[in-house]
Amino acid sequence: xxxxxxxxxxxxxxASRRKAVDPYAALExxxxxxxxxxxxxxxxxxxxxxxxxxxxxxxxxxxLSFWETVNFFSLNIHGERPLVAGLAERLYRDGSEGVxxxxxxxxxxxxxxxxxxxGFCRRYAGKVYPDRQLAFPREYAPGEEDFLFFAQVxxxxxxxxxxNVACARDERLEATARRIHLLHHLDESRHxxxxxxxxxxxxxxxxATWSPETLEDVRLHLTAFLAMTxxxxxxxxxxxxxxxxxxxxxxxxxxFVHPRCRDHRRALxxxxxxxxxxxxxxxxxVES
Amino acid sequence: MTEIELREALREWIVRTSxxxxxxxxxxxxxxxxxxxxxxxxxxxxxxxxxxATGRPIDVQRLRPGVFRDVDTICRSFAARPPS
Numbered sequence: 081x082x083x084x085x086x087x088x089x090x091x092x093x094x095a096s097r098r099k100a101v102d103p104y105a106a107l108e109x110x111x112x113x114x115x116x117x118x119x120x121x122x123x124x125x126x127x128x129x130x131x132x133x134x135x136x137x138x139x140x141x142x143x144l145s146f147w148e149t150v151n152f153f154s155l156n157i158h159g160e161r162p163l164v165a166g167l168a169e170r171l172y173r174d175g176s177e178g179v180x181x182x183x184x185x186x187x188x189x190x191x192x193x194x195x196x197x198x199g200f201c202r203r204y205a206g207k208v209y210p211d212r213q214l215a216f217p218r219e220y221a222p223g224e225e226d227f228l229f230f231a232q233v234x235x236x237x238x239x240x241x242x243x244n245v246a247c248a249r250d251e252r253l254e255a256t257a258r259r260i261h262l263l264h265h266l267d268e269s270r271h272x273x274x275x276x277x278x279x280x281x282x283x284x285x286x287x288a289t290w291s292p293e294t295l296e297d298v299r300l301h302l303t304a305f306l307a308m309t310x311x312x313x314x315x316x317x318x319x320x321x322x323x324x325x326x327x328x329x330x331x332x333x334x335x336f337v338h339p340r341c342r343d344h345r346r347a348l349x350x351x352x353x354x355x356x357x358x359x360x361x362x363x364x365x366v367e368s
Numbered sequence: 369m370t371e372i373e374l375r376e377a378l379r380e381w382i383v384r385t386s387x388x389x390x391x392x393x394x395x396x397x398x399x400x401x402x403x404x405x406x407x408x409x410x411x412x413x414x415x416x417x418x419x420x421a422t423g424r425p426i427d428v429q430r431l432r433p434g435v436f437r438d439v440d441t442i443c444r445s446f447a448a449r450p451p452s
Contacts, residue, residue: 212412212428214436216401304409311412316419329420 088277089182092270096185099266103192106263110256113204117254118142119149121246126314129340132324132331144322147205149257151315152243153197154209156264159236160190160197162215166229175226182274189267196260209317213308221294223286228298230282231361232305234275238352239309241268280359287360302356303366310345310368311336342368369421371447378439381417385410396439411436418446 113119122141125148127133136144167187170176176183201208220228244265247253253261287295314336316328324331335341345368356362369377375396383391386405389398400406406414414436415426426446435445 210427210429212415212426214408214411214428214431216408218404218407301407301409304407308409308412311416316416329416332416 085277085281086178088273089179092274093181093185095270096182096189096267101192101263101266103195107196107199107256107259109199109203113254113256115146116142118145118250118252119254119257120145120152120243121250121253124148124243124246124344126318126341127324127331127335128344130335130338132326132335136324140323144318144324147318147322150201150205150207150321151209151313151318152240153201153260155312156240157194157197157201157208158211158213159240160194163233164190164194166233170226170229175223179274179278186271186274189271193264193267196263200256200260209315212312221286221290223282224290224294224298227279227282227286228301230275231279231302231356234272234279235302235306235349235352236309237268237271237275239348241265241272242348244268276355279356279361283359283361299362299364302362306349306366306368369423371443374421374447375439375443377421378417378442381414382406382439385413394439396443399438401436406436418442422446 116139119142122128122145125133125141125145127136127144133141164187167183167190171180171183171187198208241264244261248258248262248265250258287298290298314332316332319326319328319331349368353362353366353368357364379391379394379396382400382405383389383394386400389403389405394400394405398405411428415428419426424446434441436442
């Protein structure tokens with residue numbers, strides 16, 4: 081497995097160097113965007129398939145797609161800030177030997193992504209939606225913090241990339257938003273290969289030393305992290321900004337438990353969760 | 369929602385969300401973070417619950433440390449105050 085990781089790191093490092101992108105030249109930023117277009121594939125919008133969605137006319141759905149994109153880009157920024165910090169912390173630290181060459185690219189590429197996401201949100205929405213997360217200090221078993229860091233990154237990026245792939249392909253979408261999805265996906269596809277491999281390595285390295293209570297805590301933590309990550313996709317501020325009629329919090333609650341929305345979440349995370357079960361990281365079915 | 373109503377709704381929310389404590393065991397001074405009844409992963413939903421209950425947005429980045437310590441502290445910090 082160790083050799084496998086080394087080969088993966090070497091291949092990903094070479095690919096990152098070969099495909100390096102200047103984030104300041106990769107995008108043209110039009111003065112204004114055509115706000116009559118879709119900005120996110122309608123099937124990915126958090127209210128799609130709900131009773132509220134059915135009440136919206138076509139212009140309202142497109143308006144909602146813009147604010148959903150601002151939320152998607154905002155939550156990417158809020159996911160990438162601690163990711164950049166966490167990657168920097170792990171450079172040249174015991175246990176990171178062998179992956180550091182790639183961590184440099186991982187960190188650089190995540191920083192680049194925030195240029196795209198922040199640029200879009202600030203220019204066209206005039207804001208980034210605030211982060212509603214707080215981290216509390218706590219004790220960890222040996223290796224637990226590193227494992228959880230990379231496992232959370234993997235779960236977060238698996239979901240994000242599913243949106244990127246679908247939106248990058250969708251010709252109904254406004255061009256700038258679509259290009260950002262594509263640029264993000266091109267880097268994320270490498271991050272996901274690394275993430276899957278490295279998370280399995282870290283789990284194999286540390287899990288045997290954990291108590292049954294720690295192992296159960298780790299599994300519960302990942303389950304809660306997945307629920308929280310999905311929760312961020314249902315933002316009442318989006319519904320208010322898009323002018324969706326009704327109580328934005330009630331709309332959020334109804335959408336989150338709607339069968340179509342559950343099916344959507346389940347479908348998007350099925351592959352990643354199957355991988356986590358196959359590697360023994362999870363030991364049961366997890367509801368998305 | 370009055371502070372009494374918020375307190376009751378909050379207790380129910382914590383028990384339902386956490387799954388780690390029963391209604392009888394949760395006191396208003398139980399340290400819910402210290403005992404890991406809730407974790408940082410619950411903050412998003414807790415903030416949204418409080419925003420909905422109080423009708424006021426919460427800027428998480430401006431919150432002081434310890435604001436989610438226990439039911440008492442949360443209610444004191446977020447309950448709507450009558451106009452003076």
